[in-house]
Amino acid sequence: MTDNVVKTICADQWRYWLRTKVATTVLLFGAILTLAALVVNAFHIHETAHAREHLQQEAEQRFLSQPDKHPHRMVHYGHYVFRTPTALSVIEPGVDTYTGNAIFLEGHRQNSAMFAEQRQSVGLTRFSSLTPSFLALVLAPLFIILIGYGSVSREREAGTLTLLLSQGATRQQLVFGKLIALTLASAALLLPLIIASMYVAFFSESAAVVALFCVGYVLYFLFWAALVTASSAIFSRSNVSFTVLIVMWMATCVLLPRLGSSVATNAVPSLGKLESDFKVEEKLRSLGDGHDVNDPAFKKLRSDLLAKYNVSSVDELPVNFRGIVAQYSEGRQAKVLNEFAENRMQEELDQAQIARQFGWLSPTVALRAFSTLLAGTSIETHHRFLREAEALRLEFVQGLNKIHAEKLDFKLDMNRNKSEEAADKAVVNASNWAILSSFQFEPESPGARIHSATVYGFQLLLWLGLSFALLQLAVRRLHP
Template sequence: MNTVLLIAREEWRLWARSRVVLVAALIVAVLLAVTSAITAARVGDEAAKRTARQASAEATFFAQPDRHPHRMVHYGHYAFRSPPPLAAFDPGVDAVTGQSIFLEGHRQNTAMFADTRSGADLGGFAALNPANLYQLLLPLLLIIIGHGMVLRERESGTLAVMLAQGQSGLAIAGGKALALAGVAALFLLPVAGLAGFSVAAGEAPLAAAILVAGYALYLGVWVALVLAVSLLVRQRSVALGLLVFAWLLIALIVPRLAINAGSAAVDAPGKIESDLVMLAQQRALGDGHNAADPAFDALQKQVLEQYEAASIEELPINWRGVVAGYSEAKLTDLMNGYAEARMQKEAQQSRIVTLFGLVSPTLAVGASSRTLAGTDLATHHRFLRESEALRFDFVQGLNDLHAKALTYADDAARSADPEAEARTRVNADAWRLLETFRFVPDPATQRVARAGLPLALMLIWLAALGGVIAVGARRLRP
């Protein structure tokens, strides 16, 4: 039998007889099983509820009675972001960004009903889920199991015998690496199971497969790090201490430093702050509810010339509806400008955090995991953009009805004349202009492309540690 496989088999036998290893593995296995089941059930329930709420919101909008179109502009509508299938493994930003938005005229509201208002890192460890366990606890398990792999052979004297028998340091290191990688592969089964469950629920097989591969790469980095320390250090207690320190640094300290660095490097104002800054410019656009606002004098002149009319009363369209549509378009351009600037800054912060994956593979695997699961910041930003497009389309559709289906005379007199008010009520069938909204993740190919950088960072880690292992194995001495 191959020397590498023989060494790995002996290592597995030793671990199978070790109570410490078995107890640690059992604890992690139970946590993974319970957390996976709870998270999958919770996400499935959330997906069903949000889909039902979206359908209910649309049915409620369509069921409104005959009324003035601008009443429906302010009645508004809701857009919900349903969790994708892979959110059962990594819920990502869902807990901190909100799940629904109220859409209404003249405003861009924030997403509501976030489970937690902390978690400023947009996808940090706000709640225990399978992704967090893989990112935090599995490396600790590998440290407990493998920190003394080579040191044990040195302390017992078997390393000298193995080398004297002609076994190379590379073969010994290869056997130890295979043994620990086998343990890591065993613990990849739950994520593979959840990935299969997500595919059955409609997820793209490519995204699910790359997600599993990403965590295999992450655990491979920890296998390499544990083996490298075991090769280079000559005392087991020192090796354990160094690896625990490395875990604290990589998994807990550097991620927090990265978040702070991203926030310090790029100042991203919140939605409320942006709205306050925007107020002065918003006032200059004019009040869309006041057709006589001087801000619309130029528009009035243009429209009168277009229709060759002497006054707004002679126009074949309702001047108030024209003003409402024009004002909404200008205001939306202004709001979109601020929203895009804010989202660009948030994306820059996220990229800075991801680049810290050069120092912490935990950050790299977290970024790739959220991206592949369709629960990352970029996906949330797309939800904001698509819900805003829905808002603008239905508001402008109603403003178009206001301009074309109502006369200016009736619209101006409706507050004082009940008959005019009745004539300004549009038939409820017109509310069907609202489009149905079902938010879905990006195509798998796009998600895989976005996850390329963090996956590449983990490959760099693995290549660098592989070089360290090769050097340490060649210099291996009793």
């Protein structure tokens, strides 16, 4: 009997929505918008992923096809590496929208990642900036409010609440029936995202990660359905309920996320790019010029080598002193560059973690952190890409420096700028360029991503618990 009453109330609410056409219009618009965003983003990411794969192969082929050259020219010729987006980035691009996905590797410097999605979007693909996750996080709650803000208060205003209660329906059945109706309506907005997530599960993604990813969005939508239903039951007038819900939506979905970012950047200030570059250059200058073997910074290196090989001049060394200096200098420079890079990344991570703590104040922030960590599109993943690219850069450059030291005659090297003929002799065979290591960036393991996202899952559960507690309060306070 109880189930029948709840079903009747739920069906009546749906009949009202279908009759007024407002709810169906909102639902249809929201579902189409989400589906369009999914399709456009999927095509865009698929297209750019293939482009990256092609460019990676092309970069390697161009490097390997270079003719006989001086090894240090190849150091500055450099090499590109690309990061392919994760499967779930179709839904939750996270920081990928703003960070780059390609890095140019060369000697003496660490280049920034480039070619971020926002910068390469043109034409129709500009719609990709309206991501499915943004629609679910920000716009979907607004749609739920528009559909359900008057679900209970409408009965009170129309005078049917007294009739329903007098016919034997309890307050719990009434509110629960309205909640079920609004939850089903919310599911229509969420369904395209869930289907897309399940589709992803059949490809290069863990089923456990995808399942938890979907659960996070289900909890978020259920929170908003419960909150909207509770507000409609607590306030006697629909316009008051609507006003309160809009204020809560603006606070949780718009203001608090921005406030979190502002607080984080002020709590952990970081140097601007220009100031940071000046500090790096100042530190590097103190290490000596790796292109000048007579730089005083390499005096001890020279004396140590002469003593090691028991010779009186660098001409007599069995290795090219210029190549040894290049190796030594590159190693010291990399240490300094990594120190500055680690400091910057730690600042960015500290800022992100402070901003994520606002998940205790906003479910939107909680779900954003939860979904980006599970999707492998968080700042941590980007930092790991930078570290792995730097490790490859140093291996690549030092490999060329080793060729410089061991396979190029020192006298030919020293005289290469005297004439064009001398320069043509100061080269090594192109077969030496086959030192590239393959670069295939992979996201963190499913277990690591789930572990990182756990605390933000608890934040979502807390918000859901609070919404149902509010719903219970609304049931007790419900009166004709």
